[in-house]
Amino acid sequence: MLLMVEVEVRNVSKNFGNFKASDNVSFSVERGKLIGLLGPSGSGKTTILRMIAGLETPDSGEIFIGGRKVNNLPPGKRGIGFLFQSYALFKHMTVFDNIAFGLTVQKKSVAEIKSRVEELADLIGLKNFTHRYPLQLSGGQRQRVAFARALAPNPELLLLDEPFAAIDAKVRQELRGWLKKTIHKLGITAIFVTHDQDEAVEVADEIIITNRGRVEQAGIPVEIYQSPKTPFVAKFIGESVQVPDCSIFKGFDEYESFAGILRPEFLEIAATIDEMPQPMPVTTERGIVRGTFFRGSVIQIDIEVKGQLLKGFRGLEQTTLHEGDEAFVFIHKIYGFDGDKTTVIENAAKRGESVVI
Helix, strand or coil, rough: CCCCCEEEEEEEEEEEECCEEEEEEEEEEECCCCCECCCCCCCCCCHHHHHCCCCCCEEECCCCCCCEEECCCCHHHHCCCCCCCCCCCCCCHHEEEEEEEHHHCCCCCHHHHHHHHHHHHHCCCCCCCCCCCCCHCCCEEEEHHHHHHHCCCCEEEEEEECCCCCCCCCHHHHHHHHHHHHHHHHEEEEEEEEECCHHHHHHCCCCEEECCCCCEECCCCHHHHHHHEEEEEEEECCCCEEECCHCCCCCCCCCCCEEEEEHHHHEEEEEEEECCCCCCHHCCEEEEEEEEEEECCCCEEEEEEECCEEEEEEEECCCCCCCCEEEEEEEEEEEEEEEEEEHHHEHHHHHHHHCCC
């Protein structure tokens, strides 16, 4: 086993009755990495986290933490910290006592406990709040206390189950950046579960995408976004539109009928044909605008092309399009489905341009 690998999951399976929660799952996590387990509800991500924590027992397979096989170790012996989405703070205890809880169980000295709690209270920005009770704190502050309590016993590994789910949107945005910065500062290995792809992309160093109990793809966020390996990942990541037969579009009609995914950034939408740079007009489609939506820095355009409703973006400085307007669409590329794999198919006009260059 490589020295830099902190967590290794080997061929792990877990069933709940007839439901296969984990199906031969394997992956490894390097020391010091912040990993996001991302997937829809019921995809198996929380089951994986709970098996690593020792809260569930795998039916088969092996789990290693820090080079030790932990299948038969109870949670308290695995050297982990666990942060629940509901905070799970003790309401009758002060912030100080909540953070100190794990250290008290370990029977650390009073001096050690005081020093460690003060260190962590300063780390989470609540050194002047240690006398308060959870109900006297905001949601974001309570989550920081829960984070400090999980870190207090110096775990080898930190596990977080939907850590921002119970926090309002504005505070959640602030905590994402804070969590990533803090974990990297500490150099701790961490795995967090989320169903929010924006959260995973923003926070995680690497993402593991789960679906129906299996790992669909693992890698850095930009790699997964730009190069989805399976139809599920292509559909799940980004604002995708699935088209049952992409060969109906100009520039892709040399292929036999194939299903695929189009993302907004794959489309060039123009108010007039003259807006289209050469050689794109050769394979430009006509469409009808079915809706426009302000998205801050861009306008989302829903446009119908050959009976398919596609989504694209236009800049705020470009000519305004309205519902019912005719517009012109150039499709740069498509993620085409080939069985259980995804391939990038570029428009014929772009391929021809590349040859000329």
